[in-house]
Amino acid sequence: MHRSGLIELEVVMAVMRLGSFRAAAQALNMSPTAVSNAIAGLESRLNVRLFHRTTRSVALTEAGDRFVTRVGPALREIQQAADEIHSLPAAPSGTLRINIPQAVGQLFLDGIVVRFLARYPLMRLEIASETRMIDIVAEGYDAGIRLGESVPQDMIAVPLTPDIRMQVVATPEWFATHGTPQTPDDLYQHQGICMRMANGGIYRWEMSRHGQHYALAIPPRLATSDFFTSLTAVRAGLGVGFLPGFYIEEDLRAGRLVSVLDEWTQPFQGLCLYYPGHRHIPEGLRAFIDFVRES
Template sequence: MNRTGITELEIVLAVARRGTFTAAASELEMSPSAVTNAIAGLEQRLGARLFNRTTRSVALTEAGQRYVEKITPALAMIRRAAEEIASEPDDPAGTLRLNVPPESHSLWYSSILLPFLQRYPRIRVDMYSQRRKVDIVAEGFDAGIRLAEDVPADMIALTLTPALRMVVVASPDYLARVAAPQTPEALREHALLCMRMSDGSVYRWELANQQQRYKLQGDVRFAVSDMASLHQAALAGLGVACLSELHIMADLQAGRLVQLLPAWQVNLGALCLYYPGHRLVPPALRALTAFICERR
């Protein structure tokens, strides 16, 4: 009879997540050769190739994709069972796998996650920052963080932040060269600094003023896929940007950026922690949700 160990299955999932044997080995604190040999041995016993290899990366085959979809929920149940046994009501243990948007950290990291880990030293967190929206169940995450409107209907959601909004800004240096826009329509005459989305498209600001709406028009001078670079471009005076108000509050107060069209903004809603509602909640996640409710 062919026997497959739990460690081999964990290796398969790590390689599928990381895309290379080396990155998976680093995550699992194993040698790359041990990871390679484990995958090769498993494929031989299964009689099927799970990964296509190139010199730069590995990718799941069709058979590998089906295999990962089957073993992911099973391994999650095994991990939760072990955590239940290891945990005590007042001293929970276990590893939390979280999927979070890259720019969200400053909004909840220091106020929630760090004090949570200080309170519960036996809980570990494995956090993945990804811009794309993922199926947290299929990809083996315990919970995710998204804007409230993006949380799937079958998930339980807990509010992490107040309602967020983005505001239109430019640097004093830019405004010394170009007259500030007085209406949203006037933005089309300006150098626009915009975010490029995970699907390759450029985000066109959807500004709101009570019941009025305006979708950005005009040519984009600078498009980038991370908020930090967009922020720096605005500070450098390259043009007009739409940035998270909480992220740039210090710049607004110090005069490094000036808010334009103050009656108009992009309303994002609150940031939420969400997790499956139809599964047994592991002790570490249960402790985190209780902590969030306490802080809130």
């Protein structure tokens, strides 16, 4: 009933309009005591009497008349705004701002964004892709996407992909010419298509098996911050890449690429959509979260 959240002002206007505490209580679905307490509390804070009260009638004081003359139009505007909010279309609408890793932009666009916007034509998306890890709340984003291990602990995370396993891949022609690695150390004899991190360093290829651990600094023939650029370079036969499995599934099935040393790469938690858990979730974000879970 009291959607504006300004119950004391609504009580004053109801008593003024109906001329009775009891009638105002019935109209507002409140008890007479609650109405009386609301009026008394407001008068106490304003340090002024708003109503003359007798056993037979209630009437505005001069100060009360001035007060409702000023407050009445503003309260009607607030009530109208509340009514408009509640009458918004059921379909999600508005703008959703999401921050994503630069390396997954195309995957995100193809796999989720196009289908989400097709389902919800009233929604708009603003997507910023970058390598650095940011505070999505401080920088004005509704949600972010990062590897599960990188999601801040005070955020709610929704899995976006299965666990990820990195794979060492190249074209069949590359391995035929340069030899097929049998151990991680053999990769130093190859030229790498490597990823440059947000801090400027080159990502080391992390591999392990039976208690043996490697963080390989493969000599880069090409360094990029975009997995799709790396994949293009590997397909072109420029070197060996270290790429997430879901990027290269089709290439492996088609025989365009070959994966080696698979027993040395271990899965880790995949990408997650994350968002603040301490605030009201807008309808657009709720629709997007549900869509990700469904997908």
